[in-house]
Amino acid sequence: MSRSPTLIAVGDNCLDVYLSKDRMAVGGNALNVAVQWMRAGLKTRYFGLVGPDPEGDVVRTALCRAGLDPDDCEVRPGSTAVTLLLERDGDRRFLLEDLGVGLGYVPEGAHYAALLAADWVHLGTHSAPELVRALVRDGARFSVDVSTHHDLLDLEGVPLVFASGPEDPSERVEPLLSRFRERGAQATVVTCGSRGAFLEAGGTVTPVRARRVEVVDTCGAGDSFIARFIALWAIERRADAEALRGAADAATNTCLHEGGFPQPLLPIPSWLLDKYAEVIAAGEV
Numbered sequence: 001m002s003r004s005p006t007l008i009a010v011g012d013n014c015l016d017v018y019l020s021k022d023r024m025a026v027g028g029n030a031l032n033v034a035v036q037w038m039r040a041g042l043k044t045r046y047f048g049l050v051g052p053d054p055e056g057d058v059v060r061t062a063l064c065r066a067g068l069d070p071d072d073c074e075v076r077p078g079s080t081a082v083t084l085l086l087e088r089d090g091d092r093r094f095l096l097e098d099l100g101v102g103l104g105y106v107p108e109g110a111h112y113a114a115l116l117a118a119d120w121v122h123l124g125t126h127s128a129p130e131l132v133r134a135l136v137r138d139g140a141r142f143s144v145d146v147s148t149h150h151d152l153l154d155l156e157g158v159p160l161v162f163a164s165g166p167e168d169p170s171e172r173v174e175p176l177l178s179r180f181r182e183r184g185a186q187a188t189v190v191t192c193g194s195r196g197a198f199l200e201a202g203g204t205v206t207p208v209r210a211r212r213v214e215v216v217d218t219c220g221a222g223d224s225f226i227a228r229f230i231a232l233w234a235i236e237r238r239a240d241a242e243a244l245r246g247a248a249d250a251a252t253n254t255c256l257h258e259g260g261f262p263q264p265l266l267p268i269p270s271w272l273l274d275k276y277a278e279v280i281a282a283g284e285v
Helices: 030-039 052-067 109-117 128-139 173-180 221-235 240-256 272-277 277-282
Strands: 005-010 016-019 023-027 043-050 072-076 084-090 091-098 120-123 142-147 160-164 185-189 196-199 204-208
Touching: 005 030, 005 109, 005 221, 016 052, 023 030, 023 052, 030 043, 030 120, 030 221, 043 052, 043 109, 052 072, 052 272, 091 277, 120 128, 120 221, 142 221, 160 173, 160 221, 173 185, 173 196, 185 221, 196 240, 204 240, 221 240, 272 277
Parallel strands: 005 043, 005 120, 016 084, 043 072, 120 142, 142 160, 160 185
Antiparallel strands: 016 023, 084 091, 185 196, 196 204
């Protein structure tokens, strides 16, 4: 019997706090990717950090409900990441991104050994540069999401890079893809919102269009794209165009519900509103 592939997502988690709706959800790029893999029936782990606070308890409870081991998400001194959002008609405005204790997280010991043994590893946004270099040095199969921070990491030898690109169709994406290739990325996917996405691999650029739907919430759509693309392209070895189409469908489906993955949205507790009262007041919520 063949062994089931193991996929591990590493890095950011947060509470997505929808101030306009008085509701909050659990999210974060790496956590969302892990949950989407788990929902697809893949053997999945999630490595990250939370603080010893009520926010961390909410995150670990959500991991447990999703079928992931909450003990893989360590508790360390500091605060759990929180994102304050203003939302209207499916579009979001970020009022605050408190990256919390997980910023610069590098798994150690048995957790790092698990990364090297995994069939694929995905590093979320704001990943530690030293972790990226270590995984390249040790020959891991992995991807990293640089989001809009295109120039912060050394990408030499990175197997797969995900980045956010221009949604305006008048802006060419090919120069951006070329820059990632010149900086050493072996393959790059640039997602461009409603415009679609572009893959550059082996010198060939393959596009995919986004499907048009009535958007409920765009939160986590890019993370669903990443999770599905990795499953199809890196694990199942599907053709570029087929993997892109499957990933685009996954992103579209995530736009049809609130939160980065299906979950009950929770009322925002008073202690969280009190903690960020000055920021909320300054944002004229």
